[in-house]
Amino acid sequence: RTSIAAPEKRSLEAYFAVQPRPSSEKIAAIAEKLDLKKNVVRVWFCNQRQKQKR
Numbered sequence: 001r002t003s004i005a006a007p008e009k010r011s012l013e014a015y016f017a018v019q020p021r022p023s024s025e026k027i028a029a030i031a032e033k034l035d036l037k038k039n040v041v042r043v044w045f046c047n048q049r050q051k052q053k054r
Helices: 006-018 024-034 038-053
Strands: none
Touching (some): 006 038
């Protein structure tokens, strides 16, 4: 498991507010910018979309 620090989490939430379904290229760019693995970012977006459904 990767725990995402508060500043990175705020950035991810800001990206999510603009685009909840980013392309794989956008995910790669976000991951590089926040110094996280692409898979971690991809799963975070998936989890956020699932949370939003509830």
